[in-house]
Amino acid sequence: MIESYELAVIGAGPAGMEATISAAGFGVRTVLIDNYPQPGGQYFMRIPSAFKVDYENKTETAGRKLINHVLKVPSLKILNCLVWGLFQEDNGSWLVALYGENAPKYIRAKNLILSTGSYDTPIAFPGWTLPGVVTSGGTLVLLKNQRVTPGKRALISGTGPLLFSVAAHLIEAGVEVIALCEANHILPRGIKHAFTMLKQWDRLTEGAKYMKTILGAKTPYKVGWSIVEARGHEAVEQAAIAKMDKSGRPILGTEQVFDVDLVVSGFTLTPNTGLPRMIDCEMTYQAGKGGWIPVRDADCQTSIPGVYVIGDGAGVGGAENARLEGKIAGASVAKNTGHLSPSREKQIRAEIQPGLHQQQRFGALLSDLFTPSVGLVSLLKDDTIICRCEEITLGEIKEAIRMGARSIGEVKMLTRTGMGNCQGRMCEHTVAAIIAHELAGEGVTREEVGYYSIRPPLHPLPQSFLADAVPEE
Amino acid sequence: MFRINKTSDMLPAIQRGKPVTISVDGTPIEAYQGETVAAAMLAAGIRTFHKSHKHQQPRSLYCGMGVCYECLVTINGVHAQRACITPVEEGMQIETCKELEL
Numbered sequence A: 001m002i003e004s005y006e007l008a009v010i011g012a013g014p015a016g017m018e019a020t021i022s023a024a025g026f027g028v029r030t031v032l033i034d035n036y037p038q039p040g041g042q043y044f045m046r047i048p049s050a051f052k053v054d055y056e057n058k059t060e061t062a063g064r065k066l067i068n069h070v071l072k073v074p075s076l077k078i079l080n081c082l083v084w085g086l087f088q089e090d091n092g093s094w095l096v097a098l099y100g101e102n103a104p105k106y107i108r109a110k111n112l113i114l115s116t117g118s119y120d121t122p123i124a125f126p127g128w129t130l131p132g133v134v135t136s137g138g139t140l141v142l143l144k145n146q147r148v149t150p151g152k153r154a155l156i157s158g159t160g161p162l163l164f165s166v167a168a169h170l171i172e173a174g175v176e177v178i179a180l181c182e183a184n185h186i187l188p189r190g191i192k193h194a195f196t197m198l199k200q201w202d203r204l205t206e207g208a209k210y211m212k213t214i215l216g217a218k219t220p221y222k223v224g225w226s227i228v229e230a231r232g233h234e235a236v237e238q239a240a241i242a243k244m245d246k247s248g249r250p251i252l253g254t255e256q257v258f259d260v261d262l263v264v265s266g267f268t269l270t271p272n273t274g275l276p277r278m279i280d281c282e283m284t285y286q287a288g289k290g291g292w293i294p295v296r297d298a299d300c301q302t303s304i305p306g307v308y309v310i311g312d313g314a315g316v317g318g319a320e321n322a323r324l325e326g327k328i329a330g331a332s333v334a335k336n337t338g339h340l341s342p343s344r345e346k347q348i349r350a351e352i353q354p355g356l357h358q359q360q361r362f363g364a365l366l367s368d369l370f371t372p373s374v375g376l377v378s379l380l381k382d383d384t385i386i387c388r389c390e391e392i393t394l395g396e397i398k399e400a401i402r403m404g405a406r407s408i409g410e411v412k413m414l415t416r417t418g419m420g421n422c423q424g425r426m427c428e429h430t431v432a433a434i435i436a437h438e439l440a441g442e443g444v445t446r447e448e449v450g451y452y453s454i455r456p457p458l459h460p461l462p463q464s465f466l467a468d469a470v471p472e473e
Numbered sequence B: 001m002f003r004i005n006k007t008s009d010m011l012p013a014i015q016r017g018k019p020v021t022i023s024v025d026g027t028p029i030e031a032y033q034g035e036t037v038a039a040a041m042l043a044a045g046i047r048t049f050h051k052s053h054k055h056q057q058p059r060s061l062y063c064g065m066g067v068c069y070e071c072l073v074t075i076n077g078v079h080a081q082r083a084c085i086t087p088v089e090e091g092m093q094i095e096t097c098k099e100l101e102l
Helices: A014-025 A058-072 A136-146 A162-173 A187-198 A201-216 A274-278 A319-336 A342-370 A374-379 A394-402 A408-415 A428-438 A463-467 B037-043
Strands: A004-010 A030-033 A076-078 A082-088 A094-099 A106-114 A118-120 A133-135 A153-159 A176-182 A221-223 A225-231 A238-243 A256-259 A262-267 A269-271 A283-286 A291-294 A307-309 A385-387 B019-024 B027-032 B072-075 B078-082 B093-095
Touching: A004 A014, A004 A094, A014 A030, A014 A058, A014 A106, A014 A319, A082 A274, A106 A319, A118 A136, A118 A262, A133 A136, A136 A162, A136 A262, A136 B037, A153 A162, A153 A225, A153 A238, A162 A176, A162 A201, A162 A262, A176 A225, A176 A238, A187 A342, A225 A262, A225 A374, A269 A291, A307 A319, A319 A342, A374 A428, A385 A428, A394 A408, A394 A428, A408 A428, B019 B037, B027 B037, B037 B072
Parallel strands: A004 A030, A004 A106, A030 A076, A106 A307, A133 A262, A153 A176, A153 A262, A176 A221, B019 B093
Antiparallel strands: A082 A094, A094 A106, A118 A269, A225 A238, A238 A256, A283 A291, B019 B027, B072 B078, B072 B093
16 A cells, blocks of 8 residues: 655755645645655754764754754654655656665655755866765765764865865864865956845855864965866875866966875765656756756746755755745645645745845855866866766767767767766766867757756665565555 | 864864774774764775776765765675765674675
8 A cells, every 4th residue: 555645855955844844834745755864964964863962053053943843743754765766647646666674665646846955066087086085065974974084184176165164174173184276266256246245144254264264274275276186096195286277277387286185076066856857857957056957937846747846956056045945845835735825825935035036146146156167177088987887988988979979868878877876976967068078169068968867766776676666556 | 084083163072972893894993873884984094995896996985975876885795885874883794895796
C-alpha cells in the first residue's frame, strides 16, 4: 500500500522547511523528504547531535528555530532518504521513489515542491583531482560542523564573497592561508553597486567580521588572480597561481608557486536540477543564476502544473531568498488544494514580494560581479581529467568535437563523460564550456550545447535494491 | 588535517561525542561520535580514499556534501560508501582503495 499525500517537499533546507511549514500549516497533507538525518540543509546544518557547544551565532539560532518549527508542524518527515526517481501516473499524481533504511519504497503525491539546493560549481584545472583540492562548501562543513581542517597550509581560489568566510574560518582554525585569490576583476564594476550593498547591513557586518580576521592575519587578497594548477604526487604539494586578463585567461609570465597541502576551490554555486530535468521541466540557461534553471511563474511553479521548484535549486539566490520562495510555493499549493482562499493567497504573496525583490536585487549584484569567467577553460591541458568519474580528458572531449559532436549529449555518447557515479554534476559545467569554446567560431552558444539529460536512478543504488523496486498496489 | 581544539569567535569550542575506535586498512584510529568517516580519516592524516578505476590515481573528499562521490571507501565490507556523509561507529572497518570484486 503506497501512502498518498497532497504534497511532497523534496529537500529540507531553508526553502523546503518554509514550504512545509506554510503548506502543512494551512492543512495540506504534506510529506517532507531529506537525504540527511536532520532537517536544515547545507546552510542550516546543525552540529552532530553527539557534539555539544555552549554558544550559537545568529544564523545558528535562526536555523535551530526553523528546524524545531518544521519538526513540530503536522506532516510526515522521511529523513536519511534519497529520492531516486519521480514517475507521473495517468491521473497526474507523482510516484516518488525512495531509498533509505527506514523509508517506504514509494509515496504518492499530487503536488511536488523540489527544493534540492545547490553545490559548489566544479571548475576543472590541471591537478584538480588530487587529494587536497576541496570545494568551499566542503571546507566549511568540515570546519563548522566537524571541527576538522582539511589541511595545514592553504591557498583559496575562486570567485565570490563565500571565499571571505572560508578564509576567515580557516585562519581562526589555525590553518595558514597563503593567499586568497578572487579570479574576477571586481573592483571597477563594484562601484555602481554601492547603494544596493548599503541596504544589506547584516551581510556587510558579517563581511566586515571576516575581513578583520583576514587583515589581522595579513593574508594577501589578490583580485584578478586564479589557481592555474595544483601539483603533487599522492596529494597537493604545490599551487600555481597567475594573474588573469579581462576575459579570465591567465597572463603568461605572471605565475607564482606556493607550497601548500590544501587548495580550496570556490567558484560560486550551481543549482541542483536533477529532479526537474528528469521529469522534463522546461529549462533556461542563466549563467548569473548558476547555469540551467527551470522556467517558473510568479508562484514558483514550473512548466508542469503542480510541480514547483524553489530556493537555490531554481537559481542561486541565497538562504533568505529560498525561505521567501518556500512561503510563496507553500501558499500556492494550499490554494490549489482548496485549503486557502485565492484572496488570502494573493495577500500573502503581496506581503512577501518586497522582501523578495530586495533579495533579487542583491542576487543580481552578486551575479554581475562574481559569475565564473568562461575564460577559465583556457587553464585546461589536453591530459587534464575533466570527467572525474569516467576519467575523460580534455583531449578526448576535443576529439569527440572534431568527430562532429556539437552538444553535451553527443559528447556524452561518444566519450562517456557524465555517465559515472556523480551523474555529470562534477563535469557538466566544464564540458559545456569546452564545447562552446571550441565551436565559438561556428556561433554555437552555451544554450545550444545543452545539458545532460537525467534519468532514474538519480543516485547510484545497489542492484539488489533496484531489482526489487517494482511498485505494488 | 587536524582537529580544531582551540576556541575562537567563529569556531567556539565544542565537546565532541564519546571516543570510538575505527580501523582504516587494519590500523586502529581514534574518532569521536558525531564525526563523519571522512573527518576522522583526515584528522588521522589519511588523504587517499580510493584510487580511480582507469588510471589508479589517488582521489579524496572534494565536495564534502555527498554530491561528487570522490570520497568512496569500503565500510564493513560494503563497497563504495560516501565517507563524507557516513557517521563513525565503534569498531567500524574502513578499507581504502579496495577494488570491487565482481
